[in-house]
Amino acid sequence: xxxxxxxxxxxxxxxxxxxxxxxxxxxxxxxxxxxxxxxxxxxxxxxxxxxxxxxxxxxxxxxxxxxxxxxxxxxxxxxxxxxxxxxxxxxxxxxxxxxxxxxxxxxxxxxxxxxxxxxxxxxxxxxxxxxxxxxxxxxxxxxxxxxxxxxxxxxxxxxx
Numbered sequence: 001x002x003x004x005x006x007x008x009x010x011x012x013x014x015x016x017x018x019x020x021x022x023x024x025x026x027x028x029x030x031x032x033x034x035x036x037x038x039x040x041x042x043x044x045x046x047x048x049x050x051x052x053x054x055x056x057x058x059x060x061x062x063x064x065x066x067x068x069x070x071x072x073x074x075x076x077x078x079x080x081x082x083x084x085x086x087x088x089x090x091x092x093x094x095x096x097x098x099x100x101x102x103x104x105x106x107x108x109x110x111x112x113x114x115x116x117x118x119x120x121x122x123x124x125x126x127x128x129x130x131x132x133x134x135x136x137x138x139x140x141x142x143x144x145x146x147x148x149x150x151x152x153x154x155x156x157x158x159x160x
Contacts, residue, residue: 082131
């Protein structure tokens with residue numbers, strides 16, 4: 001079943017206040033930075049599938065995600081040929097998102113041994129309107145738990 005809605009949103013907002021003795025506080029803000037993308041759900045390269053799960057890994061254990069061999073919530077086989085967005089949040093312990101060992105997908109991390117450490121209570125979101133190609137030789141991402149294990153949620157927006 002194809003997606004009917006898909007989007008990726010991210011923002012950080014802040015206010016800064018300085019106390020001034022004998023005078024009103026100096027306030028700067030509310031300021032923010034935000035971005036959102038809404039990949040096309042139609043056309044030649046639509047964003048039409050999503051994979052999501054919650055998982056607990058024991059200390060130093062890992063889980064490899066092969067984007068060409070996943071099963072969605074509807075028990076449908078997903079063979080992604082493109083990726084638009086990924087989100088990962090950690091609710092307990094610590095997890096590290098990195099390229100897979102075999103047939104690594106460098107998106108959204110590139111360079112020598114890139115990794116994104118997500119601590120308990122933390123999250124990482126990356127999205128783009130133009131798809132990243134996924135193929136038989138470029139398709140795996142890995143999540144590794146820290147020394148005390150980790151519980152996380154992951155979602156990958158892609159296309160078949």
